[in-house]
Amino acid sequence: MERENNYENLEMMEAAPQPKGNPTETSVPWRRGAGRIVTAVLLLLTLVALASSLLAVTLLYFRAQSKLQAVEEAVQKLQVSLRPDNALDTSAKESDSLQLLDEALAGVRMLKDQLGHVSAAYGEIQTRLDNVSAAYGEIQTRLDDVSAARAAVQGRCSHVLTKLSRGWRFHGGNLYYFSQEKKPWDEAEQFCVSQDSHLTSVSSQVEQEFLSNESKGESHWIGLTDRGTEGIWRWVDGTEFRADASREFWEENQPDNWHQGTGGREDCVEIRPSKLNLWNDANCTLPSRWICKQAHGQAGL
Structure with missing residues (x-):
């Protein structure tokens, strides 16, 4: 079967039009990405608030330590008072010792209560900090994925625009x-x-x-x-x-x-x-x- 067209013997150089400028970037709406950024900011503010709470608990802990030191001093005074100088002042010193002992016991009870509150508050704040950190890490991972997807789409759009400008x-x-x-x-x-x-x-x-x-x-x-x-x-x-x-x-x-x-x-x-x-x-x-x-x-x- 004969060919319908007579083809030219002389080849012409292929001249595809070149782009006259850089391809225009194609903007893509990223509402989901923006929403995740807002969420990340809110989580960051929550971390700051929890860190402030942790600082307050730490200050309370140091105060409890200060009171513990006071109790130790009271116990030392009690030990000194239990050493009578002579038989005449033994009764008076016993009376003073009982008073100091009562004060020490009261201080110990109060200290135990405060340290219990500090320990519970510290544990709760630490748990919240761990949860917030995990959520922040997840949001950051998603933001990285969105950024990578956006870069890929922009790269593809740029490639397509370049090809179109060259006659494709x-x-x-x-x-x-x-x-x-x-x-x-x-x-x-x-x-x-x-x-x-x-x-x-x-x-x-x-x-x-x-x-x-x-x-x-x-x-x-x-x-x-x-x-x-x-x-x-x-x-x-x-x-x-x-x-x-x-x-x-x-x-x-x-x-x-x-x-x-x-x-x-x-x-x-x-x-x-x-x-x-x-x-x-x-x-x-x-x-x-x-x-x-x-x-x-x-x-x-």
């Missing part, structure tokens, strides 16, 4: 490049690889229609080939080829692997607008326009 087109989550010059299939694939992409695969009827509409009446190489094993078709980008699902995209009586007498069979596939934008197998060495695809999506046909 966005459709269905993928980026496509429709060449203006003509190359053999291998050279076309090399160009796509240099742009971090491959000759396009086709994942659905919707994508087929998009590629057909954007071909503008010109035949374009796509990334389908049966090189290696005749009749075993594969997408060059690694997408699985499903023969039954793609049958409707072939021209009538295609593929036919027609020998053109030009040094090879037909092992590469093109979209031909002159034939209702359907697929035709052709000799890979013939020059044609091509379509690159930088994919982010679904399994192919």
Whole structure:
């Protein structure tokens, strides 16, 4: 079967328009992130309040220690008073000793009560501090995740805007490049690889229609080939080829692997607008326009 179009022998240099400036950053609403920041601030204020309470408990503890020292001094006085200088003042000293002993016992009881309160308050505050610290750590982790996600989205948006400024087109989550010059299939694939992409695969009827509409009446190489094993078709980008699902995209009586007498069979596939934008197998060495695809999506046909 003869090729419908006579291709040009002289290759033209591929000149993709360069961006005239840095791509505009795309702002993304981050209400959830802002809410988490407010929560983190509130938790930080709670930590400050609990730290103040802990300071107050610490001061109470030192006061209790001071009273304990006073009790120790009272006990020392009691010990001194129990050593009589002579028999005459023994009775008086016993009376004073009993009074000092009562004061010491009262001081010990009060000290025990205060230390019990201090211990309970200290334990409660420490528990609250641990809970708040754990919550603060969780919020901080979430904020880090949000920041990383935001950076990733901004990076992707910047990448897409750069590609669009250089003539690529966005459709269905993928980026496509429709060449203006003509190359053999291998050279076309090399160009796509240099742009971090491959000759396009086709994942659905919707994508087929998009590629057909954007071909503008010109035949374009796509990334389908049966090189290696005749009749075993594969997408060059690694997408699985499903023969039954793609049958409707072939021209009538295609593929036919027609020998053109030009040094090879037909092992590469093109979209031909002159034939209702359907697929035709052709000799890979013939020059044609091509379509690159930088994919982010679904399994192919």
